[in-house]
Amino acid sequence: MILLGTESYAAARVIYNAAKGAVKAGVPGFDTIVQDMSEMYKKQFSRPAETSTKSTSESQK
Numbered sequence: 001m002i003l004l005g006t007e008s009y010a011a012a013r014v015i016y017n018a019a020k021g022a023v024k025a026g027v028p029g030f031d032t033i034v035q036d037m038s039e040m041y042k043k044q045f046s047r048p049a050e051t052s053t054k055s056t057s058e059s060q061k
Helices: 003-023 029-045
Strands: none
Touching: 003 029
16 A cells, blocks of 8 residues: 555656656646645645744753
8 A cells, every 4th residue: 555655656756847847848837737736745745843842041051
């Protein structure tokens, strides 16, 4: 099951990179594809901000 997910992700990255190349080459319409896919990757791989448990005075020691 994990292998299929990895293969799907790799295939999606190939398509995404090809679409970015098309944008650079000036092919019309691919900018929308790249924008949509980049949003998908941002949502999928965004991490919550880390919060520090130390107070300011502790970190200055």
